Amino acid sequence: MLTRLGERIKLARLRRGLSGESVSKRSNIFKVTLHRAEKGNSAITLGTYVRIFAALQLQGDFELLAKDDELGRRLQDLKLPHRGINDE
Template identity: 45%
Template sequence: MTKKTLAMFPTALKQLADLGERLRLARRRRSIGTELFAERMGVSRETLRRLENGDPTIAMGTYLRALGVLGLDGDVDAIGRDDVLGRKLQDLELSRSKT
């Protein structure tokens, strides 16, 4: 059986491309070459190239390792921290259940 890959929304592809570019810029600001960065991440230079190009098949763990090598892994903790929409939906449901 072949592996099926789901298509991604264009906005998600753009976000991945933008994230890859930000990681590339962060690496370059630190004067870390691709060979050294890939080695520190434990990936091939080809995988690093794909990551920096926003390839949607790159595993989330690989992005996390890149952020860790760059010292930016604390930024991940901010994702979804303040779930405004979720809280509004929860409050709406709680107000409905009182009646």
């Protein structure tokens, strides 16, 4: 999953014609950290990903992570008490 995320970050950077140096400066991170994020290194913090997404103007995409938790909603619905017509 992190490898695919890193690949998508790198593609987004390249599509925008941005160098690793410019994105790292905009993100306030070291260039090596950006390179590690683009490789999917698991030691990269969530905050670093947020800064990279913001530098690429992808913060809206980041907000979509786990947005629609279909399984969680189904499990929650199974636990809800069901009331019949005569229950009050």
